[in-house]
Amino acid sequence: MQIIIFDNTQDVAEHAALWVKELMLKKPGAVLGLATGSTPISLYQQLVSNHKAGLLSFKHxxxxxxDEYLGIAPNNSQSYRHFMNSNLFDHVDIDKNNTFLPTCNTGENPRVQGLAYEEKIKQAGGIDLQILGIGANGHIGFNEPTSSLASRTRIKTxxxxxxxDNARLFNADEFQPTLAMTMGIATILDAKYVLLMATGENKAQAxxxxxxxxxSAMCPASALQMxxxxxxxxxxxxxSQLADQEYYHWANDQNTKINQEFGLYHNY
Structure with a gap:
């Protein structure tokens, strides 16, 4: 794990955008794994700004x-399809036919839909860079504590x-789903690179x-150690709860020198 600590959330977003931008410039047909939630919004704002400035194209x-909630239509304002359209897809030159979410409509078998999503990822050549946030309980995607470290795309309670934590995003009279389709932990670990963003004291323990x-399965994000x-x-x-922060800063200084000479990625 490469741990990089910044002064503020804006610096986190700007640095995350650099990783995404360099990959897309090196590989215009890159396959990105995307996340929802409040943390990546600032990243998507950075990417939209880069696109509008003519520095980045999503065409290929x-x-x-x-993940995606179960039982919510794509045009519902609470769906993750709507979230992605509003925060990224509607503002860049991406072909929405090439944007996928692990959906499961009414009457569809979630086990079959999970396998189909895994097959789509495989046919696309695998995920080059997976963006992640982390839940206060250590979840990544909707892989809640006790999720198998070998899990694949499936339905989760x-x-x-x-x-x-998510109730603040729903009005009192809105339906809040209790089930979701999510990539599994093994699916996430298949990505060539993983970029996890975390901001705020409420994420410090996780x-x-x-x-x-x-x-441990009790902290799904711990699988990223592997x-x-x-x-x-x-x-x-x-x-704030990490020990050895001095080392992380020192190691990042050394990595920065290497990255400046050879680039952020070693296999593109």
Missing amino acids: TTTFNL LTQQTLT VKDMVAGAV HENTIVLLDKAAA
Whole structure:
């Protein structure tokens, strides 16, 4: 894991955008794994700004989202399809036919839909860069605690903590789903690179468990310890419970020198 700690959330977003931008410039047909939630919004704003400035094109990009609620129509303002359209897809030159979410409509078998999503990712050549946030309980995607580290795209029941955390996004009279389709942990670990963003003190314990705790299904994000190319971007608040911060800063200085000479990616 490469741990990079920044002063504020804006710096996290700007640095995340650099990783995405360099990949897309090196590989115009890159396959991106995308996340929803409040954390990546600032990243998407950076990417939209780069596109409008003529610095970035999504014309040949394919995307796969981590998850989607069960029982919500794509045009529902609470759906992750709507989220992605509003925050990214509607503002760049991407072909929406090349943007995929793990959906499961009424009457469809979620097990079959999960396998179909895995096959789509495989046919696209696999995910080059997977964007992640992290839940306060350590979830990535909607892989809640106790999720198998070998899991693939499937239906998951959301924990009460996740439902409570997300309730602020729903009006009192709105339907809040308790089920979702999500990429599995093994699916995420198949990505060539993983870029996880975490900001705010409420994520500090989960970040500590992910980075310094045991690899455990009780903290799904801890599985990223086993990924060869995981980059973790944190603001000071999210990093506040980490020991050895001096080392992380020093190591990042050394990596920066290498990246300046050879680029951020070593296999593109």
